[in-house]
Amino acid sequence: MATVEALPLEIVDRIGGAVDQVGAEERAASLSRRSIKKDSKLWALDLAIRCCDLTTLEGSDSPGKVRQLASKAIRPAPGDPSIPHVAALCVYPNLVPTAVEALRGSGVKVASVATGFPSGQMPLELRLAEIERAIDAGADEIDIVISRGLFLAGDERAVFEEVASSKRAAGEAHVKAILEIGELGSYDRIRRAALVAMAAGADTIKTSTGKVSPASTLPAALVMAEAIRDFEEYGGRAVGLKVAGGIRTAKDAIRYLVIVHETLGDDWLSPDRFRIGASSLLNDLLMQIDFQRNGFYSDPDRYTLD
Amino acid sequence: MAGRWGYSPAPESTEIASVRDTYGLFIGGEFVEPLSGDYLKTINPATEEVLSAIPIAGDQDIDRAVEAARKAFAKWSKLHPSQRAKYMFRIARVIQERSRELAVLESMNGGKPIKESRDVDVPLVAAHFFYHAGWADKLQYAFPGHEAKPLGVAGQVIPWNFPLLMLAWKIAPALATGNTVVLKPAETTPLTALTFAEICLQVGLPPGVVNIVTGAGPTGAALVRHPGIDKVAFTGSTEVGKEIQKTIAGTSKKLTLELGGKAANVIFDDAPLDQAVEGIVNGIFFNQGHVCCAGSRLLVQESVAARLVDKLKRRLSTLRLGDPLDKNTDIGAINSRDQLEKIRRLVGIGVEEGAELYQAECDIPDRGFWFPPTVFTGVSQSHRIAQEEIFGPVLSVMTFRTPDEAVEKANNTPYGLSAGVWTEKGSRILWMADRLRAGVVWANTFNRFDPGSPFGGYKESGFGREGGRHGLESYVSLEPSR
Numbered sequence: 001m002a003t004v005e006a007l008p009l010e011i012v013d014r015i016g017g018a019v020d021q022v023g024a025e026e027r028a029a030s031l032s033r034r035s036i037k038k039d040s041k042l043w044a045l046d047l048a049i050r051c052c053d054l055t056t057l058e059g060s061d062s063p064g065k066v067r068q069l070a071s072k073a074i075r076p077a078p079g080d081p082s083i084p085h086v087a088a089l090c091v092y093p094n095l096v097p098t099a100v101e102a103l104r105g106s107g108v109k110v111a112s113v114a115t116g117f118p119s120g121q122m123p124l125e126l127r128l129a130e131i132e133r134a135i136d137a138g139a140d141e142i143d144i145v146i147s148r149g150l151f152l153a154g155d156e157r158a159v160f161e162e163v164a165s166s167k168r169a170a171g172e173a174h175v176k177a178i179l180e181i182g183e184l185g186s187y188d189r190i191r192r193a194a195l196v197a198m199a200a201g202a203d204t205i206k207t208s209t210g211k212v213s214p215a216s217t218l219p220a221a222l223v224m225a226e227a228i229r230d231f232e233e234y235g236g237r238a239v240g241l242k243v244a245g246g247i248r249t250a251k252d253a254i255r256y257l258v259i260v261h262e263t264l265g266d267d268w269l270s271p272d273r274f275r276i277g278a279s280s281l282l283n284d285l286l287m288q289i290d291f292q293r294n295g296f297y298s299d300p301d302r303y304t305l306d
Numbered sequence: 307m308a309g310r311w312g313y314s315p316a317p318e319s320t321e322i323a324s325v326r327d328t329y330g331l332f333i334g335g336e337f338v339e340p341l342s343g344d345y346l347k348t349i350n351p352a353t354e355e356v357l358s359a360i361p362i363a364g365d366q367d368i369d370r371a372v373e374a375a376r377k378a379f380a381k382w383s384k385l386h387p388s389q390r391a392k393y394m395f396r397i398a399r400v401i402q403e404r405s406r407e408l409a410v411l412e413s414m415n416g417g418k419p420i421k422e423s424r425d426v427d428v429p430l431v432a433a434h435f436f437y438h439a440g441w442a443d444k445l446q447y448a449f450p451g452h453e454a455k456p457l458g459v460a461g462q463v464i465p466w467n468f469p470l471l472m473l474a475w476k477i478a479p480a481l482a483t484g485n486t487v488v489l490k491p492a493e494t495t496p497l498t499a500l501t502f503a504e505i506c507l508q509v510g511l512p513p514g515v516v517n518i519v520t521g522a523g524p525t526g527a528a529l530v531r532h533p534g535i536d537k538v539a540f541t542g543s544t545e546v547g548k549e550i551q552k553t554i555a556g557t558s559k560k561l562t563l564e565l566g567g568k569a570a571n572v573i574f575d576d577a578p579l580d581q582a583v584e585g586i587v588n589g590i591f592f593n594q595g596h597v598c599c600a601g602s603r604l605l606v607q608e609s610v611a612a613r614l615v616d617k618l619k620r621r622l623s624t625l626r627l628g629d630p631l632d633k634n635t636d637i638g639a640i641n642s643r644d645q646l647e648k649i650r651r652l653v654g655i656g657v658e659e660g661a662e663l664y665q666a667e668c669d670i671p672d673r674g675f676w677f678p679p680t681v682f683t684g685v686s687q688s689h690r691i692a693q694e695e696i697f698g699p700v701l702s703v704m705t706f707r708t709p710d711e712a713v714e715k716a717n718n719t720p721y722g723l724s725a726g727v728w729t730e731k732g733s734r735i736l737w738m739a740d741r742l743r744a745g746v747v748w749a750n751t752f753n754r755f756d757p758g759s760p761f762g763g764y765k766e767s768g769f770g771r772e773g774g775r776h777g778l779e780s781y782v783s784l785e786p787s788r
Binding site for chain 1: 314
């Protein structure tokens with residue numbers, strides 16, 4: 001990933017824009033009724049695997065758990081070479097060394113959350129130090145959280161500076177800024193926060209930590225995709241989108257893909273620009289692929305639980 | 307590396323909808339052969355395949371139908387209102403039960419996308435019958451201090467753009483208030499009306515309460531001028547509406563007309579632009595623009611015009627035109643060859659007048675009637691495409707500078723059926739709604755319908771209201787309560 005310069009915060013005002021809640025929710029609902037069948041479904045399921053950030057973010061995470069998940073990330077369906085590896089394995093900073101070791105040479109990226117995940121309520125120096133630790137340990141990607149407290153208090157400049165500092169601290173690593181849409185309260189604020197994060201240099205904006213309810217929602221993803229589209233038009237940079245939290249079924253994943261497809265276009269249908277953060281989703285994707293190919297569902301125990 | 311994602315075909319199965327080779331007229335509770343002996347072929351506008359042969363009702367057939375309705379009126383109007391409600395609730399429930407079949411038929415015969423007939427038309431049809439069934443035994447509350455008496459036999463002529471929904475708008479209030487009806491569906495889209503006739507039989511509706519006579523313009527004209535009709539309700543073109551007014555002038559027939567439109571969709575600079583784009587798309591491309599209240603004139607505040615038009619053009623490229631029965635189709639077939647030619651002619655005029663044409667690139671099927679989503683920019687009030695109803699997927703974009711100018715331009719039309727206002731400012735919505743001369747003003751949305759909300763026009767868009775308490779008024783004579 002190339003280093004990205006922050007744009008001045010003023011671009012957020014220049015892009016501006018309001019969101020109508022009823023209209024945004026209707027549009028998302030209408031896109032979720034797209035009927036994706038046969039070849040186009042198989043294609044989408046394969047893409048969803050390639051865009052997957054296989055995630056474990058629990059207090060109980062251990063090196064053993066991470067090594068098992070890494071194996072799943074590399075070969076989601078052992079014995080079926082047609083199934084691609086996922087995009088990344090997402091873990092806490094402490095477990096980055098284990099993940100790096102387990103994924104070496106596989107093409108699967110190591111992503112680490114940082115900056116006092118999930119609340120971000122930690123002094124900035126410590127948050128930046130956490131990013132540096134994760135980078136030093138070999139993380140390719142850093143999922144940071146924005147300070148929702150500062151943002152809701154109206155201090156967009158501080159949020160902007162923090163994200164920009166985080167981006168600098170991450171160096172060459174790909175930075176995904178988590179907006180935590182469940183704490184922002186309105187689509188207008190989601191749009192605004194998305195623009196601030198992008199202006200500050202985030203490579204990807206991400207819906208949620210998965211630790212707050214509601215986590216990712218289709219309308220929020222739509223509003224963020226629209227903000228990405230406007231930002232590219234004004235700032236000339238293509239920013240990625242990551243949806244995370246509560247996405248458990250292939251059907252859900254395809255709904256997000258449709259939103260991305262019809263809002264941002266085919267260029268975003270790639271792990272470079274779209275990610276789905278999930279854990280249990282992967283097995284449903286595999287199961288649905290088999291169903292498309294064979295015409296029947298296989299025993300759930302044919303899919304490994306890691 | 308990104309790939310290209312094309313959605314595989316996802317056609318709704320047509321097996322559920324059985325179309326007969328030939329139909330009869332529905333008169334006095336049975337399907338009868340037309341005395342005229344004439345039939346017309348009804349087709350699928352997406353494929354030009356013939357679906358069925360439909361009788362053309364002649365003068366004698368109209369006589370029979372009106373007579374059957376008159377005979378039924380004697381009992382139906384005296385039936386206890388809760389009994390009328392019972393039949394109407396049954397109709398509403400059967401429509402829900404047979405909703406998939408009705409949606410498929412509507413899309414096959416009319417060309418509209420299945421997602422619209424399935425998610426909009428048919429659910430609204432059922433809602434209309436439920437709503438009016440509820441009124442049947444509560445009319446004294448609709449008109450306090452008055453006794454609402456039915457008028458008698460209603461002659462109803464409906465258009466081809468929302469065949470079953472317009473039937474519901476006509477039949478439900480008429481039946482709830484104790485009238486009986488003779489309804490003529492449009493020449494090109496009779497199939498759901500004839501299926502509705504089957505539903506009347508299925509629910510045991512007394513014979514003659516609903517009669518359905520098919521045919522073309524002359525059949526409608528014969529129905530309207532028939533001396534046995536007490537009330538005429540028409541939805542269609544302003545031209546025909548004027549003819550009807552001439553025909554029934556000097557008679558005691560009551561009349562409601564719901565005619566054409568050239569609605570302004572007004573976008574202020576503070577509007578939520580992405581949602582406004584959806585509203586614009588829904589306003590003009592919903593049902594291929596075959597909507598009398600379509601938002602066919604886009605008035606954009608000049609300061610955001612360029613940005614909004616860019617967004618709109620981009621959105622156009624994602625619209626999926628094609629097989630109406632495909633669940634992912636956004637734009638279906640144009641209803642008829644005649645209508646397609648009319649759209650082409652007016653679009654040609656727009657180009658000659660110097661407006662700038664933009665059409666989304668899309669593959670047009672080899673057979674059937676199709677027209678790509680079209681946007682004209684640089685349109686002036688004086689252009690014919692800004693004045694005349696095109697009734698197709700064609701949008702004329704104009705700009706304004708101040709709210710006063712927006713109101714002036716929006717109202718500067720012979721029509722007045724609907725309007726849209728897009729702004730984040732609540733007070734401006736109310737200010738605009740006060741000044742727009744249109745029967746319906748939508749705020750930050752477009753093309754929303756509800757049986758409880760009266761719909762109808764100003765000026766050449768017609769008179770009378772359909773839906774809500776106001777809609778009942780067109781089917782009753784009010785006398786002070788004793």
